[in-house]
Amino acid sequence: MRPVNPNGSDTILAIEDLRQYFPIKAGLLQKTVAHVKAVDGVSFTVASGETVGLVGESGSGKTTIGRCIVRLYKPTDGSIHFSMTDGMVDIAQLNRNELQPIRRDIQMLFQDPNSSLNARMRIGDIIAEPLEIHGIGTREERRARVNKLLDQVGLGADMHNRFPHQLSGGQRQRVGVARALSIEPRLVVCDEPVSALDVSVQAQVLNLLADLQQELGLTYIFIAHDLSVVEYISDRVMVMYLGKLMETAPTRKIFERPTHPYTEALLNSIPKRVRGGHRKRFVLTGDIPSPVNPPSGCVFHTRCQYAKDICKTETPALRALPTDPQTQVACHLVEELSLQPYYTADELRNLEADHV
Amino acid sequence: MTNLGGDAGGGRWIRLFGRRKKNADPAARDEYQLMTVRQLMTRKFLRNRMALLSFIALVIIYLSTIFAGFVAPYSARSSDSKLTYSPPMTIRIRDPETGSFHLPFFYPLRGKRNMETFQLEYVEHREKRVPIQFFVKGEPYKALGIIEWDVHLFGSSDPEERLHIMGSDVRGRDLFSRIIFGGQVSLSVGIFGVMITIVVGSVIGTLSGYYGGVFDNVVQRLIETIRSFPQLPLWMALAAAIPPQWPPEWVYAGIVVVLAFINWTGLSREVRGLVLSLKERDYVHAAEASGASTARIVRKHLIPNMASHIIVTATLAVPVTILGESALSFLGIGVRPPMVSWGLLLNDAIKIQNIVLYPWTLFPGLFILVAVIAYNFLGDGLRDMVDPFAR
Ligand SMILES: Nc1ncnc2c1ncn2[C@@H]1O[C@H](COP(=O)(O)OP(=O)(O)OP(=O)(O)O)[C@@H](O)[C@H]1O
Numbered sequence A: 001m002r003p004v005n006p007n008g009s010d011t012i013l014a015i016e017d018l019r020q021y022f023p024i025k026a027g028l029l030q031k032t033v034a035h036v037k038a039v040d041g042v043s044f045t046v047a048s049g050e051t052v053g054l055v056g057e058s059g060s061g062k063t064t065i066g067r068c069i070v071r072l073y074k075p076t077d078g079s080i081h082f083s084m085t086d087g088m089v090d091i092a093q094l095n096r097n098e099l100q101p102i103r104r105d106i107q108m109l110f111q112d113p114n115s116s117l118n119a120r121m122r123i124g125d126i127i128a129e130p131l132e133i134h135g136i137g138t139r140e141e142r143r144a145r146v147n148k149l150l151d152q153v154g155l156g157a158d159m160h161n162r163f164p165h166q167l168s169g170g171q172r173q174r175v176g177v178a179r180a181l182s183i184e185p186r187l188v189v190c191d192e193p194v195s196a197l198d199v200s201v202q203a204q205v206l207n208l209l210a211d212l213q214q215e216l217g218l219t220y221i222f223i224a225h226d227l228s229v230v231e232y233i234s235d236r237v238m239v240m241y242l243g244k245l246m247e248t249a250p251t252r253k254i255f256e257r258p259t260h261p262y263t264e265a266l267l268n269s270i271p272k273r274v275r276g277g278h279r280k281r282f283v284l285t286g287d288i289p290s291p292v293n294p295p296s297g298c299v300f301h302t303r304c305q306y307a308k309d310i311c312k313t314e315t316p317a318l319r320a321l322p323t324d325p326q327t328q329v330a331c332h333l334v335e336e337l338s339l340q341p342y343y344t345a346d347e348l349r350n351l352e353a354d355h356v
Numbered sequence B: 001m002t003n004l005g006g007d008a009g010g011g012r013w014i015r016l017f018g019r020r021k022k023n024a025d026p027a028a029r030d031e032y033q034l035m036t037v038r039q040l041m042t043r044k045f046l047r048n049r050m051a052l053l054s055f056i057a058l059v060i061i062y063l064s065t066i067f068a069g070f071v072a073p074y075s076a077r078s079s080d081s082k083l084t085y086s087p088p089m090t091i092r093i094r095d096p097e098t099g100s101f102h103l104p105f106f107y108p109l110r111g112k113r114n115m116e117t118f119q120l121e122y123v124e125h126r127e128k129r130v131p132i133q134f135f136v137k138g139e140p141y142k143a144l145g146i147i148e149w150d151v152h153l154f155g156s157s158d159p160e161e162r163l164h165i166m167g168s169d170v171r172g173r174d175l176f177s178r179i180i181f182g183g184q185v186s187l188s189v190g191i192f193g194v195m196i197t198i199v200v201g202s203v204i205g206t207l208s209g210y211y212g213g214v215f216d217n218v219v220q221r222l223i224e225t226i227r228s229f230p231q232l233p234l235w236m237a238l239a240a241a242i243p244p245q246w247p248p249e250w251v252y253a254g255i256v257v258v259l260a261f262i263n264w265t266g267l268s269r270e271v272r273g274l275v276l277s278l279k280e281r282d283y284v285h286a287a288e289a290s291g292a293s294t295a296r297i298v299r300k301h302l303i304p305n306m307a308s309h310i311i312v313t314a315t316l317a318v319p320v321t322i323l324g325e326s327a328l329s330f331l332g333i334g335v336r337p338p339m340v341s342w343g344l345l346l347n348d349a350i351k352i353q354n355i356v357l358y359p360w361t362l363f364p365g366l367f368i369l370v371a372v373i374a375y376n377f378l379g380d381g382l383r384d385m386v387d388p389f390a391r
């Protein structure tokens, strides 16, 4: 296993002003008539060994960011610096051949295990595929490695010759995990890895991912729709809306003291386990606007209950709070607003008690 | 309970192949979970009785044409000027006069000119009972084009008295034998035409689906242009362009190419659509994210997932090709004599009075019909099989 900084403080990934525009083509000559601005100027860093949650409604561009990082897409603009032994490398600029060694370090875990496993391949071959692509080991060595991986993800060696349709959803996702880990990546982009699974299986797979992270010192970018999944697994959360980051903060802070109106709205959409008293809830209405023509100014202003005139004309930058440099927010009114936390004061006290 | 035997009278023996069982019970589901994709597909196919029957029929027809020299009692060219346009001879096992039973035999036909209509009319020569023999020695031929042999599956025991079970043509050539030999051309045109279709259609379809861009654009416009013509006239125009001085083998190859010229467009579109959808599957993304080459993705992920669709489309394209060859040959712009094909044989029935006087000249049409229908049923059965998970 590669050495990993135990305190997880060095940066493994630094993304700067990432943009991914998809051209919309029309007409006989397939002229580009517009762009889907799926990711529109996103910057963040990920420290080695941490888990960063990436949260947002459907269509906010989470998957697109993930696919840029594993370089399924070549970003339209911006940089993706990834730490290699000889320093940070901007993988956004690399070509196919130059990328090849880096692909061993970054893997992706997909949302739907039905579509992420080729129905015509045996489980053993599926897991061994990355090894085969990189020409690692002999056939026997690869087989031994696959058996070890099967064991690590909690599947029996008898899975080797099975086909995906012979497995349950949870088992299939474990196969996906085994494949992603087969070439010992350092960074894994998990794209909603449990949202297609039964609720009863979700926790098992999340536990597996957490255990493997401990064991192998992995760094996760964990994409989710829903803040509740992310609360469990991530150290830090990034909230995304319409191709832009709205807020990034340590997970606890997000739940205790949201600073962006969109974060507050997402928190309000989580069903409450413990209800403390009566409180008015602000629930998001309307659909997410089209990423082809995003709203001017703050992209969230069309749905924000606090929006003022300035929000329509000026785009708020993602800035660290003066009081708390770990929290970054893109909102004009951060200082003025006092938003509703997810936990009531009572619940917080209970939580504190639990943690001690 | 499902109806075990299917339709009422419908072949009791076929049940052997298609034992049907409702799969509601958990045991059956477990069994399903343990089967491989191939097992699931085979099971699905065996359940489709029409497809299975058609498959058997096609195997028989193809084997007969491959071993045409053996199956046909005569060569395609041997003729008997005394028996021109003789009707099909009746195979009997019972003497109509005495009522006694015999091994299969036939009465030879003797022609007599009807002095009112001047037509040659045939009557059975009841004095002479000619036994029909299996594995009878007859005209020498080359089995599979190499092995010299003279044994035929069946035939007249008397070389002087020819047996025409499906009648004969204008020169007294045995129609059944000619149909069997004609099948070699008609059926192989279908196979070769479809082979070209598969290669050209899959390669172009994969390229335009995977890479898109200008190439795809050009190919799609070309396909639209080709397909905007009605099929038969386009075939005719292209077939007519084959130089008449070409030797028959070349003409045959030319016809194959002409027929494939339209079919590849359909397959290519289908493959393109499949590639467009398959390349967005996450297993392809996973392979790409691991750095798989395009060749590997095509080989490991695209082809295995498209193969069954391609086979189905190809199977359904074979009867179209067979019909195309028949139509062209029937119209006299397909394969040329001395080659024989079903369409060419049917050309004898092109005049309405021939159909009235010699209705047996329509027999080649029956073979075309059977082959075409069988291929369609087979294609349907394969189509069901392609998605073994949909139950
Ligand atoms: N290949 C593509 N071509 C064109 N548009 C795309 C493409 N991929 C994504 N988009 C568009 O970009 C936007 C962001 O998509 P993305 O899949 O990244 O969202 P997401 O946050 O992952 O959503 P979900 O939660 O539904 O997975 C969407 O509007 C989507 O329609």
Ligand code: SF4
Residues within 6 Å of the ligand: A260, A261, A262, A298, A299, A300, A301, A302, A304, A305, A306, A307, A308, A311, A316, A330, A331, A332, A333
């Ligand atoms: S900038 Fe304005 S519109 Fe945007 S989140 Fe803040 S208050 Fe709402």
Ligand SMILES: [Mg+2]
Residues within 6 Å of the ligand: A062, A063, A064, A191
């Ligand atoms: Mg997504």
